[in-house]
Amino acid sequence: MRHTFYGVLLGGFALLLTAIPVLAHHSIAAEFDTRDTVTLTGVFTKIDWINPHIYFYFDARDDSGNVTKWAMESYPTGFFHRAGITRDLFKIGDTVTVVLYRPKDGTRNMGYLKEMTLPSGRKIEFDNGRPPSR
Amino acid sequence: MKFRFYSYAITAVAVAVSCLAPMRVGAQNRSNASAAAAAIKAAAAKPTPRAADGHPDLNGYWIYPEFDKSAHLDSAGNFYIDVPPDKGGTVPKLDASLSEQLQHQVDPNPPPYKPEALAKVKQLASDGVHTDPAFRCRPLGVPRAGAPRQIVQTPKLSLILYQIDAGDGDQPGSYRLVPTDGRPHRTDVDPSYFGDSIGHWEGDTLVVDVTHFNDDTWLAAIPGQGGSGYFHTDALHVVERLTRIGDTLRWEATVEDPNVLSKPWKMTPQTEVLTHDMIYEQPICEERETPHIVNQY
Numbered sequence: 303m304r305h306t307f308y309g310v311l312l313g314g315f316a317l318l319l320t321a322i323p324v325l326a327h328h329s330i331a332a333e334f335d336t337r338d339t340v341t342l343t344g345v346f347t348k349i350d351w352i353n354p355h356i357y358f359y360f361d362a363r364d365d366s367g368n369v370t371k372w373a374m375e376s377y378p379t380g381f382f383h384r385a386g387i388t389r390d391l392f393k394i395g396d397t398v399t400v401v402l403y404r405p406k407d408g409t410r411n412m413g414y415l416k417e418m419t420l421p422s423g424r425k426i427e428f429d430n431g432r433p434p435s436r
Numbered sequence: 437m438k439f440r441f442y443s444y445a446i447t448a449v450a451v452a453v454s455c456l457a458p459m460r461v462g463a464q465n466r467s468n469a470s471a472a473a474a475a476i477k478a479a480a481a482k483p484t485p486r487a488a489d490g491h492p493d494l495n496g497y498w499i500y501p502e503f504d505k506s507a508h509l510d511s512a513g514n515f516y517i518d519v520p521p522d523k524g525g526t527v528p529k530l531d532a533s534l535s536e537q538l539q540h541q542v543d544p545n546p547p548p549y550k551p552e553a554l555a556k557v558k559q560l561a562s563d564g565v566h567t568d569p570a571f572r573c574r575p576l577g578v579p580r581a582g583a584p585r586q587i588v589q590t591p592k593l594s595l596i597l598y599q600i601d602a603g604d605g606d607q608p609g610s611y612r613l614v615p616t617d618g619r620p621h622r623t624d625v626d627p628s629y630f631g632d633s634i635g636h637w638e639g640d641t642l643v644v645d646v647t648h649f650n651d652d653t654w655l656a657a658i659p660g661q662g663g664s665g666y667f668h669t670d671a672l673h674v675v676e677r678l679t680r681i682g683d684t685l686r687w688e689a690t691v692e693d694p695n696v697l698s699k700p701w702k703m704t705p706q707t708e709v710l711t712h713d714m715i716y717e718q719p720i721c722e723e724r725e726t727p728h729i730v731n732q733y
Contacts, residue, residue, distance in 0.1 A: 332565060332729050333725060350722075351719050352719050352721065352722050353573070353719055353720065354571075354723065354725075355724070355725060375724075375725065379718070380600075386515075387515060405728055406728075406730040407728050407730050409728060423512075424512070424515070425515070426515040427515065427516050428517045
């Protein structure tokens with residue numbers, strides 16, 4: 303399984319070359335406060351694998367068992383593609399832990415994906431200048 | 437509301453890190469540029485294959501030689517995906533001076549707009565979130581889509597395929613048919629994003645003449661940022677020149693729009709290199725964010 307993932311990732315590196323530096327959708331900061339994060343654990347209920355932003359929907363459960371529906375905006379599909387991550391990595395019903403940026407307009411139960419921990423324990427982190435490994 | 441959530445106050449750390457960001461970004465761009473130049477030089481040194489009809493063989497999947505690694509795995513199989521600053525990367529975005537820099541980046545080769553059109557360009561550029569057609573998932577069209585991604589060449593008809601792969605305006609199935617059999621432009625169809633193309637060979641260069649555009653695209657984005665405001669009218673006329681040198685493809689484009697440009701605009705040429713990849717069907721583009729946009733940056 304790990305070999306498969308490395309194979310996929312190497313393919314992803316080859317496809318990095320497909321990036322075209324002519325576009326930029328709005329910056330995260332136009333919509334979200336990158337200094338205000340929230341960490342949640344929940345179950346995927348719907349995944350819209352679309353551009354210019356992927357949307358994940360999940361039911362977050364608190365310590366008392368109360369469930370709240372959340373929407374999570376994320377990067378374009380190409381970002382995932384170039385990292386070797388496809389839609390297949392995410393399953394409806396998966397329990398994930400996410401770190402989200404909160405929206406500036408005060409919309410509740412919505413955020414922008416900063417980090418995600420998959421059921422396998424593997425993490426996906428988006429950021430600038432991360433060290434290659436740690 | 438007893439969610440297991442915590443808000444962090446990371447401002448101090450972020451500001452400290454962001455002080456270093458401009459320097460790091462600059463250094464990275466320089467090394468990428470030299471690696472790309474070396475890749476182009478090596479690919480250009482290869483022989484230029486020809487099709488059966490003697491013209492250069494433009495078939496293949498062509499890409500820009502960028503070498504910035506956008507993702508890496510650590511030993512535990514975790515993904516770390518870097519986000520470039522012009523894509524909203526978080527660390528540089530927290531740095532006011534870099535944000536400022538990106539906002540006011542000067543285009544080294546702007547279209548020669550007539551003075552009376554410049555005010556509209558500035559107005560559009562100042563509110564790109566609401567005015568840029570690509571933000572609303574409109575196809576990029578010609579010439580903003582830039583150099584072809586994949587070409588399928590036959591003696592009398594070539595097919596140009598696009599795959600933007602970055603989100604904006606990136607609709608599945610963006611293509612153009614370029615007849616090279618001497619037929620004239622057709623006028624029996626609606627104006628469109630990619631226009632009507634006809635091609636002919638001038639020596640070893642495929643020249644593609646494009647007319648019959650709608651006015652729902654911008655001509656280009658300013659490198660490194662999205663909103664250029666480079667609007668045009670339906671008088672747009674684009675002439676592209678495609679030249680294969682070794683395993684490189686050079687794309688040049690000259691843009692005319694007498695309604696808003698004072699003279700033809702020669703766009704900055706782009707050079708791609710040949711790879712063995714293929715176009716795949718993109719997910720659809722469906723903009724949902726505009727209602728939540730608070731500010732430009």
